[in-house]
Amino acid sequence: MTRQMTGAEMVVQAMQDQGVEHIFGYPGGAVLPIYDALFQQDKVKHVLVRHEQGAVHAAEGYARSSGKVGCVLVTSGPGATNAVTGLTDAMLDSIPLVCITGQVPTHLIGSDAFQECDTVGITRHCTKHNYLVRSIEDLPRILHEAFYVASNGRPGPVVIDIPKDVQFAKGSYARPMSNQHKTYRPQIKGDMGKIQAAVDLIASAKRPVFYTGGGVVNSGPEASALLRELVRLTGYPITSTLMGLGSYPASDSQWLGMLGMHGTYEANLAMHDCDVMICIGARFDDRITGRLDAFSPKSKKIHVDIDPSSINKNVRVDIGIVGDCGHVLEDMVRLWRAQAPQVDKAALGEWWKRIDGWRARNCLGYRNDSKVIKPQYAIQRLYELTKDRDVYVTTEVGQHQMWAAQYFKFEEPNRWMTSGGLGTMGYGLPAAVGTQMAHPGALVIDIAGEASILMNMQEMSTALQYRLPVKIFILNNEYMGMVRQWQELLHGGRYSESYSAALPDFVKLAEAYGGHGIRCSDPAELDHAILEMIDTPKPVIFDCIVAKEENCFPMIPSGKAHNEMILPDFEGKTGDIIDAKGRELV
């Protein structure tokens, strides 16, 4: 049914037609007509953030935890430029977003008008696709196409820049029968010949390992279920990237823990020594591979990815399968079940024996302390005290993020929201706001550092406004801990500008915002304090005072390969670990 309406009304109508329930945004001159249209309906709920970067991260948390497309609405100029970090973050972590930006009226574009910037120019490289809407006739198609592009193929952020005169203009709107793009058709089904070859190679493996990533999470819960099925059918070990945590349950005996720079000893050595690597929805990022020339030198590699440009980009693989992880896994499981191949049980037994030897090294062990809270201990207790609840975890970026990935065990996908590719400090709190919006009854915890949290602290105000009882669990070591750790390892312990001086009193800060503040520095009181946090039905800032100079181990240092990790009880002088050349390229 075609109806006459303004461009601004079309924006809201298209959102409704797409089933959008929440949109994160901040008003301004160039989007006032859209805010006016939002005001006159109640299907799409607007969440007013305190900074546009927060709006995008909130939409990311919302999208990542719910599997829906996250929506953002910001004004022209500074509204759009403030959103750029969030858009880039979503681009690198493949998060589906639709971000609507206001623009100055069409006739003023290019005149350096008030709050004008070249939004499509600025966001061209940090979005999957973007549009400048030049006429009202194009608007309905673009609005729906944007949702298709954001969520199909490798997901990503899409920007729609709408000049103010187009928002005011009247035109006819009809919900398109299909919102497909006219030509963009990502390949979903994998090539059956290659899938069969992959199954044969998997079946012939003597030292296999599954290496999975965020693509499995993006593919939906069915993909995780199929992954579990295939891994159990084969009996092979599995590891995952930071982005893929939760797609395979951490409590399972075949789970090796996270791999990569701060991954477990057993996961990294299994990657290094395997003969068949089955990479599903991961992209051989440099935090995973370490030194490329020493990366898993003896293995044949299978790579399943929906983005053809990811295959053979960093690492040459033997079988590259373009397709959606869920569809390819479904085919693999079906072939495996039908053919019931005989795996080499003796070789697998040997392999598992070696893995168990590496596990016995207990690489996540640490020396606990009765006087000072060790950050690892804090995460372990947080996990133990929340694991039976409906819990979602977001993080900021740094040591606390890695400790959270190492010590918090995830059993389900979509429970873990972190900035992986871009490494954006300040991600966690707004992402928690978005996550809580999608899951009102759940326990949402932002595991934070005292430095990161200050980057988007203002979103505490958003949490209060919408009664979102997010919990900010700060591992406060008074340092930008990861920076300090690298300075210790690489720069002779010269802690240049990494000390968090002049910190606010986080308890008072929580109270100033109208939330609840808790401080804990005694390991004996930690459990009690965490329970108090969980039981407080409003936003909480938990200032957990932890050991100041604890390093995050295990770690693959600069200049080393997977089998040259530093383990936690390393007692030598850490300043000698990395050579001069390695220092240049950290």
Add this chain to the structure above:
Amino acid sequence: MNMPMKSHYSDAPKAQPQARHTLSVLVDNEPGVLARIAGLFSGRGYNIESLTVSETEHEKHVSRITIVTTGTGQVIDQIKAQLDRLVPVHRVVDLTIQGEAIERELALVKVVGTGESRVEAMRLAGAFGARTLDATLTSFVFEVTGTTDEIERFLRVMSVVGLVEVSRTGIAAMARGAEAL
């Protein structure tokens, strides 16, 4: 401390043989599409040796972009994959791996001179099959079409007889045989 370059980031790859490839890219003729493609090359550090863009199917708003680039085999594969994942890109075809393609470019060449050099310019232009588009008592503008090498040769000889200005189109390319893109 004089260890070889080792780092958590991979070392720069050893120099590998580079090859020149001609790519035909069919795209939606929409605003910004050229910026997207040019930006992809600059953002990811790829070379563009020549770039030719024109709308080829007016009703369908389809443009054909011909890109000449150089790189290692892996880089060329990445360029094609990265181009192909741009939303407005329909198809990417590597004409170079399909056998020798037909490649032509056009140049306009202004030559100024009198006397013997003027006569010589006229004679050479005839030898290269160039057309004379404009002539005054002291100048010519020639149009010459050919492969890049042929144009280069023409420009080299013209530079001796008073070449003052050149305008070139970049390459238009097409695969041989009955098959269409």
